[in-house]
Amino acid sequence: MNLVDALGHLVNLFAPAWGVAALMALAIKLVWRREHHALAWRRLLLWGGLGGSLAVLVALAWLARDGTMLGYGLTLLGVVLPQWWLTLKR
Template sequence: MSPLDAFWHIANLFAPAWGLAALLAVAIKGLWRRQAKSLGWRRLWAWGSAGGTAAVIAALVVLGRDGRMAGYALLVLGVALPQWYLLSFRR
């Protein structure tokens, strides 16, 4: 595997987490405007991406491979919990 292939392999592993974090940040800024007024897009995305990345790594360790439904459930939880925490407790 070339270095470029390895880069794309890793990027595609984490792409669902980063994409879901971006979509959830847009939804939060659109649906909860007053509550999310002090939170920036990048901050919401960064926290969600970090949680999603940790969830993908945890799913790989626990489940042994990528692509299982339990892994995707963990991914959704990993993205949503940090953004919920920011929205509820850290303004």
């Protein structure tokens, strides 16, 4: 495996977490625009993506493989919890 292949695998490992974080940040800004107008979209994306990435690593270490439903559930939880905390903190 060369460097390009390794980078492609790494990007594809974390892509679902960052994609869901972007969709959740967009949904928060569209659905609750009055309540969370001061909360930046980038901040929601950053914390959701970092939480999801950490959850992917925990699921990979715990389950010893990628692509399980439990792993995706943990990833979703890792994305949603930081964004939920940011919306409560206002």
